[in-house]
Amino acid sequence: MKQSLIRVWQSFDIEQIKKQLLLAGELTANCENCQHLGIDFVKEVKCPNCETYFKYIGFRTKNNKAEELFAIKRLAEKRPDLMIIDYEDIKRACGKSQARNLLDI
Ligand SMILES: [Zn+2]
Numbered sequence: 324m325k326q327s328l329i330r331v332w333q334s335f336d337i338e339q340i341k342k343q344l345l346l347a348g349e350l351t352a353n354c355e356n357c358q359h360l361g362i363d364f365v366k367e368v369k370c371p372n373c374e375t376y377f378k379y380i381g382f383r384t385k386n387n388k389a390e391e392l393f394a395i396k397r398l399a400e401k402r403p404d405l406m407i408i409d410y411e412d413i414k415r416a417c418g419k420s421q422a423r424n425l426l427d428i
Pocket residue numbers: 354355356357358359370371372373374375
């Protein structure tokens with residue numbers, strides 16, 4: 324059976340995601356909960372600093388879509404235990420809630 328990556332749109336509580344989010348860079352990741360840097364996202368199941376168990380892994384979108392797909396495939400292969408999140412969605416949702424706070428609505 325051929326497996327393919329597909330994007331799924333689902334409603335989430337952004338603040339809840341941010342508490343258990345590992346944000347992956349090229350080589351290492353950081354904990355979105357405490358901002359601890361240099362986490363090995365291939366093997367760490369919890370943050371070495373705040374001991375949060377990760378449930379989600381985010382990635383920054385790249386301009387080169389082929390590179391981006393390769394990075395996502397790599398994350399999916401290395402961390403099947405984590406849900407892959409597009410960090411742009413998190414940023415967009417946070418921007419919206421910050422705007423609401425500024426406008427007090
Ligand atoms: Zn942490």
